[in-house]
Amino acid sequence: MKIGDQVRFLSEVGGGRVSGFQGKNIVLVEDEDGFEIPMLMQDVVVVGNEDYDIGKVNTLERKKPLSGSPQQSREQEEPEEKPVTFKPKPLERREGERLNLYLSFLPDEVKEISTTGFESYLVNDSNYYMQVSLLSAEGASWRLRFCGVLEPNSKLFVEAFDRSQVNDLEHLCIQAIAWKQDKPFSLKPAITTELRLNLTKFYKLHVFCSNEFFNEPNWTEDIIRDDKPVRSAWSIQDS
Secondary structure: OOOOOEEEEOOOOOEEEEEEEEOOOEEEEEOOOOOEEEEEHHHEEEOOOOOOOOOOEEOOOOOOOOOOOOHHHHHOOOOOEEOOEOOOOOOOOHHHHOOOEEEEEEEOOHHHOOOOOEEEEEEEOOOOEEEEEEEEEEOOEEEEEEEEEEOOOEEEEEEEEOHHHHHHHOEEEEEEEEEOOOOOOOOOOOEEEEEEOOHHHHHOHHHOEOOOOOOOOEEEEEEEEOOEEOOOEEEHHHO
16 A cells, blocks of 8 residues: 555545655545545555445435525525445544534635635534534524534534625624543533634635635634634533
8 A cells, every 4th residue: 555546445435645644554635525544554445446335324405595586596406315324433533532513615706805705614523422402693583504513523514505695694693512422431521612703704705715625615614623612602511
């Protein structure tokens, strides 16, 4: 096995190109999204040029756009599949024992930043499952925009929205509960935190750049970092 070889995983669906090695037992596999996945060498096998499947899941139904908006025709199509896992499930990371949660916005056409629509994603950069609810303020009330479970070390599509809906995102609330399945884990407090977005960033091209989660230009906001909410927040256990 050498750098450049195409490999597939034995313990899960997926594969990619060998991009390097860590020590004697770990091989770094670059998947089709450009993420480097550390895998035990005995868990991968070199393949020829045949295609290999990358694990994908169906997205949740996208938010229905405002009546008459340009987004409406696009929403009538079947939801396309979105890749979610960006780090290998079999290997837990030491730094992944602390909760890290992010909210990312990806423009449809970054070169048309003043008029383009967007997609939003939640990113779970931890070894824990997370039940996450995303809400937006409507005066003194709240509207649920998304509720779902993020697997460990994964990103999940939330919704698509056009330029006319940007103002709805100024004041957000995120609620999160974390756990592990079929193994003992450190108990994490349930968290509720509020976030006020600077909406002018949706119009600034330099705000959108690639990061470890997306090759595409994106704007990513920290929600929870190292077990603590980043913004002015309150925890359920303190209320």
